[in-house]
Amino acid sequence: MKPIYVTMPFLPRENEFEAILDSSLKLRILTHNGNLHQLLEQQLTEKLDVTSISLINNGTIALEVAIQALGLKGKIITTPYTFIATANSILLKGLDPVFIDIEDNGFNLDPELIDEVKDKDVSAIMPVHVYGLPCDDESIGQRAKGRGLKVIYDAAHAFGIKKKGEAILNWGDASTLSFHATKVFHTFEGGAVVCNDPLLKNKINQVRNFGYTSDSFDITTLGTNGKMNEAQAAMGLALIPYLEEIITKRKHWFNFYVEQLSEIPGIKLMTIPSDLEYNYSYFPILVQSGFSLTRDELFNRFQEENIFPRKYFYPLITDFSLYKNYNIISKHKIPNARKIADSVICLPLYPDLTEDDVSRVCEVIKRAEG
Ligand SMILES: Cc1ncc(COP(=O)(O)O)c(C=O)c1O
Incomplete structure (x- = not known):
C-alpha cells in the first residue's frame, strides 16, 4: 500500500517555475530584493488584501524580525499549543516566553488569562x-492597548484567511507567515511579516537586510x-495562479472527511465559523x-496502515526539556492545552x-x- 503522508507540497505544472526563475538567472541577480522578489511582494499584497508585506526567508526568522523591529524587551505572553518555532523565536531574541492556557473549546490563547500575567x-x-482559526483579536487588542503591549500574531497557518470579509493578517502590530513547503502557499522555505505602519515596515526591511537602510x-x-532569494520568489510567483485550485481541492477533501x-x-471535528473565509490548511x-481507542492507539493503527498523520501539536512546548527549565511556565496552569494536545491528530490534507x-x-x- 502506498504511504499517505500528512501533507505534500503542491507544485506548479510543466516548466512554469523554471521559466520564471530563468529571467533572474539570465540577469544573474539571484537574491537581494531582485525583480521576482519585488513582484511577489506586489502580488501577495493584492492577493492577501494587506497594507504591506515584507518577504523573509522563513517563518521562524519572520517572527524574530518582527520582535527585533518592534524593539521588544523582557517577556512575551504566548501559548504552549503551537509549533516550537513560536516560542523559540522569543528565546532566540533573548526574551522569555510566558505561557498561558488556550480557550476551553478552542485551540487559541485565552485572552482573559492575559490579565493574570501581572509581570511588569x-x-x-x-x-x-x-x-488558521482566528484569535479573539478584539479582546486581545483591548488588553494590549490597556497595558501598552505590542501584539505579533503568528499567522503561519492563516494565509488568505478573512473574517467578515477582512484579512486577519492586518490585525495586531504585525503578523508573520510561513511559506514552508508543506503550507497552503509555499516558496520551498519562506515567510513574511505583514504590518500596517510604514515606519515599522521600513524597520522590518532594515532588520531583514543586516540593518542596512536603502539609502x-x-x-x-x-x-x-x-532575505528571500529569487528561486524562492519564483516558486511563489508560479503558485499564485493556482491559489484558487489549491483551496478548492483542499476544501473538497476537508468536506469529504466531514x-x-x-x-x-x-x-x-473542528468547526469553521460561518463568517470565515477559510484556507482548509x-x-x-x-x-x-466514547471512541474505542485512545489517541495513541488510533495513531499507531494509522502507521500500521502506512498512513502518517501527525500529533500536531504534541507535546506542548512547556513539556520540552529546554522549556521545562524556564521556571516562569509553572506559574500558569494549562489544562485546556494539555487536553487538546493529548487528544489531537491532524489527518492528511493536501x-x-x-x-x-x-x-x-x-x-x-x-x-x-x-
Ligand atoms: C505556528 C507556526 N509558527 C511558526 C512556524 C515556522 O515557520 P517556518 O517553518 O517557515 O520557519 C511554523 C511552521 O511550521 C508554524 O506552524
Whole structure:
C-alpha cells in the first residue's frame, strides 16, 4: 500500500517555475530584493488584501524580525499549543516566553488569562491563529492597548484567511507567515511579516537586510539576514495562479472527511465559523472518551496502515526539556492545552490526495469504531 503522508507540497505544472526563475538567472541577480522578489511582494499584497508585506526567508526568522523591529524587551505572553518555532523565536531574541492556557473549546490563547500575567517585564503578546482559526483579536487588542503591549500574531497557518470579509493578517502590530513547503502557499522555505505602519515596515526591511537602510551605508539598527532569494520568489510567483485550485481541492477533501467522520462517537471535528473565509490548511480530529481507542492507539493503527498523520501539536512546548527549565511556565496552569494536545491528530490534507487515499484514512477510524 502506498504511504499517505500528512501533507505534500503542491507544485506548479510543466516548466512554469523554471521559466520564471530563468529571467533572474539570465540577469544573474539571484537574491537581494531582485525583480521576482519585488513582484511577489506586489502580488501577495493584492492577493492577501494587506497594507504591506515584507518577504523573509522563513517563518521562524519572520517572527524574530518582527520582535527585533518592534524593539521588544523582557517577556512575551504566548501559548504552549503551537509549533516550537513560536516560542523559540522569543528565546532566540533573548526574551522569555510566558505561557498561558488556550480557550476551553478552542485551540487559541485565552485572552482573559492575559490579565493574570501581572509581570511588569511583559512587552508583548504573541498569539497564534492555530490551524488558521482566528484569535479573539478584539479582546486581545483591548488588553494590549490597556497595558501598552505590542501584539505579533503568528499567522503561519492563516494565509488568505478573512473574517467578515477582512484579512486577519492586518490585525495586531504585525503578523508573520510561513511559506514552508508543506503550507497552503509555499516558496520551498519562506515567510513574511505583514504590518500596517510604514515606519515599522521600513524597520522590518532594515532588520531583514543586516540593518542596512536603502539609502545609507550607516547601520543604526541591529539586523540579520532574512532575505528571500529569487528561486524562492519564483516558486511563489508560479503558485499564485493556482491559489484558487489549491483551496478548492483542499476544501473538497476537508468536506469529504466531514461527511465520513462527523457522526462517529468520540471523534470531535473542528468547526469553521460561518463568517470565515477559510484556507482548509488542516484537518484536526480530537479522539475523546466514547471512541474505542485512545489517541495513541488510533495513531499507531494509522502507521500500521502506512498512513502518517501527525500529533500536531504534541507535546506542548512547556513539556520540552529546554522549556521545562524556564521556571516562569509553572506559574500558569494549562489544562485546556494539555487536553487538546493529548487528544489531537491532524489527518492528511493536501490538494493532490485522491478519493482512494481519503477513504483509506476514514476506513481506519471507521473500522476501529467497530
Ligand atoms: C505556528 C507556526 N509558527 C511558526 C512556524 C515556522 O515557520 P517556518 O517553518 O517557515 O520557519 C511554523 C511552521 O511550521 C508554524 O506552524
